Amino acid sequence: MAATIVGMLAVTITFLCGVWAVLYGVLLFFDVSPASSIAAGLTALTVVSIGYLEYRQIDTIERLADADCVDEATEPELYELVTRVAAQLDVPVPTVALSDRQTPEALAVGFRPHNVHLVLSRGTLNTIDERAELEAVIAHELSHVKNRDAMVMTALSLPVILARGLGTRLADIEKPGAAVVAIVPLGLLSTLVWGTGKAMTARLSRAREQAADRAAVAVTGSPTVLATALTKLDQSISETPNRDLREASGISSLSILPLEPDELEKVMLGPDGNREPSYWGLRKRLNRFERWLFRTHPPTNERIEQLAAYERQQERRSPS
Template identity: 40%
Template sequence: MSTETGWGSPVVNVVSVAAYALTTIGVAAIGWFVTVFLWGIAIGPDSALAAATAIAVVPVLALGYVAVSMEGSPTLSMAAYVICLAGAAAAFLAAVWATVFLFVVIPLGFDTAATAAGLVTLALAAAVAAVSVAAVTAVGKSTDWTLVFRMAVAILLLVLITIGFLAAIWLVAFVLSTLLVGPVLGVYVAGGITVLATVVLGYHEYTQVESIEQRADATPTSAADLPGIHATTTKVATQLGVPMPTIAISETHAPEAMVVGFRPSDTHLILSYGAVTALTDAELEAVIAHELAHVANRDAMVMTAVSAPVVLADGLRARVRDDLLLHGGREWDEDEWKPPAETPDPDGEWGDDEIFGPDDEWRAMTLSPNSDDDDNANESDGWLLSLVLFIIATVAWLISRAITAVLSRARETAADRTAVEVTGSPAALAGALRALDDRITQMPTRDLREVASVSSLSILPLEPMATDPGDPDSVLGRARNRLHRLRVRLFRSHPPTEQRLAELEALERERR
């Protein structure tokens, strides 16, 4: 790959390499100081310098190997991602230390708690360093390291959000438990409540999710039904070394193309009538290669694992929201409730559908408050607690969903590149993306909303992202448009189609 990208490229390369080298030195220095601090607290200052020096060598070797093994030279974006990765790793270790310390400081005392927290953090830091070195050496030399670093940063940030979310739940439970059983026993009661709440919410959310095939209204097919599609899929699956998926066809005109299934052996490839009829044979092969690349890259397993904070926070939000509505409203009779004259447009207000749920839930917000003052006084404490939990869960959900979207976009980019390697034709995948994007643009908004539940899984998002929800001539309309664009930028699960096409065109030029 040529590094001469235009006027000034040699200067840019020198600056990029220098920035990457300084970043590597900085990361090693931070690791050295952190190790000295933790080692001195947990074990003692005598051997801290030697241990810190040994630990500091690890990032130098790993990042040096990346620079030597990659095609071309390190870029400024790589240096930026390394800084973000180092910061996220440091924050992660600090969060672990604080969690362990706070959990044992009351029963064990300050000194013992600091020693225990230091030992646990050191052990975890050594494990993270070993895994990082193993991962770096296992990745191929042609890897896009910028993409790898971006995914690593996203995963670490999601781990931090999960720790922070659970720590907030623990803190609320600890305050309540302390009032009832005292601080010593309250620590363990709060820990048990946090673990139990995590298990219950996670289990409920994952077991209550309907089958994606049912949502997509897809019917499994055999080779006799669709011999051409089955033959193409068999060919691509063999090239990628993944099991042959079950092929299901959805009878919708929306251009759906997705794979579902936690394990490669249970994968279902879902193609819609709209997608198949919009593509040529070469384009359909490229789409199938993109989807099976997700299977080869274990994206379903990765995204399911990293979506844990989203699932947990969203589950808590839903349950606390119901409790808030019951405390803030009155019981109603379904038969006597009348819908408003005009149904709110889900695209009209940023976040309404995600933050407050579907339309059958926001209606409770308009009910008059309970007229029984005594009951309201008795329930005020419960309402306040529910409000605190709702705020915590909503903040965790918004942040974790935005970070998950970053990781999802990175996985889509990786799948595009894998598909090109399999088919050997960036132009075929680019043509497929253009054809599917045109079909989505022509689809009525109402039809796209019907398949919105599977939008994030398809090769292109099945939602009218470009639609402006407000009148650009009014102040309110412009504000709503800005919020709409912010929502798209933060939460979209796929890179912009124009960006994907530009990258594919660059790959096509490289192959000429």
């Protein structure tokens, strides 16, 4: 984590200095003064704009999850379970939001522990039919709250968010004209920062998922229960149509398991549907490389193996 924080600070400083330098150069080219102050102001405005978007994170995520808040009167058993797990982890009881989607989704969103929403889908509640297993899933998500993962990951993702936002806006410019002198270097800079930052945060995210698994085991006392829940959710995701997974892709990195198909979807071409897409072999390899580089969760089988190792450790420590 320390190495990632230092690395992301370096990436952030490089990005902001790069944006300032490009804007400064363009302003000098057009003989606008004071160029340095205006460039600094535009750079600061970008940061403030992204900060506002992050402040609205909860509403955005719940909209992507198509979830609505429910109260204790509506879901008394679920609230009782969430309240008990929150007490065990010594975190504030989150607001519970439910989605009617059948895609298995479970995530905790919120920058501060006192403003966290636990988002679950009906698909998760239908898949996890055992109370102990649902408790383990909730414990995993609230462990992220205990560990301040949302705050850490959001802060560390700042350069990635900035770079993606800048790149998207640059790509939307249809007739750049003379502004191309700024668009090209800014586009290259945003792409480089986005790729570097996303790879670094993905590596840290994988570590935080494993930490949340360990914390959930400490709460429930049974690695097997969490492993069973992950197995059921993974199987349900593999059976979910790719169309439904694409709809949930906006929250994939935040959910307990990634909501993505294992392989790139192959759509045959031609009048008879018998022609393979161009460069299909290369596209599959690139997709696998991208998934490996930007994977936000450890492979589910590795998590289950790690939980099995915890179970064996518990058995060795327990009195015969």
